[in-house]
Amino acid sequence: MQQRLSSAALALAAFLSVPAWAETETERGAYLVEHVAACGNCHTPMGPDGPVPGTALSGRFVISAPPFDAWAPNITPAAIGGWTDAEIARAIREGVRPDGTIIGPPMPIELYREISDRDIAAIVAYLRTVPPVENETPRSVYRIKLPESYGPPLTAVAEVPEGETPEYGRYLAGPVAHCVECHTPMEAGHHDYANRLGAGGRVFEGPWGVSMSANLTSDPNGLARWTDDEVIAMIRTGHRPDGSAMMGPMGYGFYAGMRDGDVRAIVAYLRTLPPRLP
Ligand code: HEC
Ligand code: HEC
Structure with a gap:
């Protein structure tokens, strides 16, 4: 009995300590x-x-x-x-x-x-x-x-070390999820990452109608209007805090499965973007 209990305890301990990178x-x-x-x-x-x-x-x-x-x-x-x-x-x-x-x-x-x-x-x-x-x-x-x-x-x-850090959030929001691609205005056919990173204002036409990407910088017209939890809910549900549905082409249905730590890292990064207007 003692033997069985301790091996069960060991198995449990091993399970609980499985680190995120064990995937x-x-x-x-x-x-x-x-x-x-x-x-x-x-x-x-x-x-x-x-x-x-x-x-x-x-x-x-x-x-x-x-x-x-x-x-x-x-x-x-x-x-x-x-x-x-x-x-x-x-x-x-x-x-x-x-x-x-x-x-x-x-x-x-x-x-x-x-x-x-x-x-x-x-x-x-x-x-x-x-x-x-x-x-x-x-x-x-x-x-x-x-x-x-x-x-x-x-x-x-x-690799950029995983964690709820602005650095990892920058890696996810840029190179992996390309959030900044849709959320940065174009200048002469190129994204103006140098001066207006995350300022939004790009117009997208599609089955949803005509949408404009939001300002994700710390400008008063940008993410400053929302708490972290509100931003996270918008990204994962495609609905604003008042319940209204957001338009495409942002891939809300895909982001719904984004891990909590990862979406928090993205928001931590977005909070570091200097205020900019499109
Ligand atoms: C914003 C839209 C968009 C996203 C997001 C996107 N792609 Fe693409 N991808 C395209 C388009 C458009 C082309 C073809 C461009 C062309 O015709 O030159 C393409 C081409 C490719 C090709 C070349 C295929 C071929 O036969 O020429 C591969 C491989 C590919 N994408 C993989 C991926 C993977 C993997 C991801 C996600 C990590 C991804 N793409 C995300 C739009 C996208
Ligand atoms: C394919 C283009 C596209 C991509 C990629 C994209 N977005 Fe968006 N995003 C939009 C558009 C367009 C809107 C505005 C939708 C509306 O107002 O109905 C929006 C709205 C938002 C909003 C709402 C903010 C507000 O104040 O209303 C947040 C937050 C946001 N995006 C964050 C992100 C993050 C984080 C990512 C990457 C994980 C991302 N977006 C990727 C196009 C995109």
Whole structure:
């Protein structure tokens, strides 16, 4: 009896002390793709009720705008299963396909360049496990010149230590979740990250109507209006404190599964953004 109790106690102790990083590589990839990066917000076919069941990541038309008509291609194993891990990682972080062609916007390559080696490996591992779905999308049409490259070939991208810190929040809100991409105004076709990071004011047209991204800086017109818990609830539920529904294209349904510590890290980071107006 004594023996049995103590082994049960040991098992319990082992269970309780399982650290956050004990998740497998594929589990981390699933979490990042499905709940933080929200790749499906562009790559999964959408119906009136959101993502179409059984079609995850199989590609869809994303946007038609003066500079381009963009289709996010099928990224299930039915389409990219033949690419090596390094080729998939290079496509995501460096915007270069195995055939050498350059991937264009709105795939947020300039931010994805900073995804850590550990996280890109996790994302690739997860993409290998999603159900293959046959679907072919047309090639995107760009009326702007795509860059020759998004920068020199990547060698090693270090990890940002996990925690409820502004540093980890910056990593999630920038390189992984690309929040700042939608929430920073454009200047001459480029995001004005240098002067107006997080100031919002970008206009998005879609099935939801016309929306404008919110100011996430500490300006009185920005996040200063809300408590941390209110901001967190808006991100994860898509509803404001007064109960009104927020519009797309922000991927609320994906963020609903974002871990508490991670969304708190993001808010801690957003609180450090100097006040800016769009
Ligand atoms: C804001 C929309 C958007 C998001 C978010 C997004 N993508 Fe993309 N992605 C695109 C578009 C659009 C293209 C194609 C661009 C082109 O045609 O040049 C693309 C291309 C790709 C390609 C190249 C596929 C091919 O056959 O050419 C891969 C791989 C890819 N994305 C993976 C991902 C992953 C993984 C994530 C999440 C970490 C992600 N994308 C998030 C829009 C997006
Ligand atoms: C694809 C574009 C897009 C992405 C990516 C995006 N957002 Fe948004 N966000 C919007 C738009 C548009 C609105 C305004 C919705 C409305 O007013 O109905 C918004 C609203 C918000 C609001 C409400 C603030 C207020 O004062 O009303 C918060 C908070 C927010 N976003 C935070 C984030 C965070 C954090 C992320 C990343 C995890 C993120 N957003 C990613 C487009 C985006």
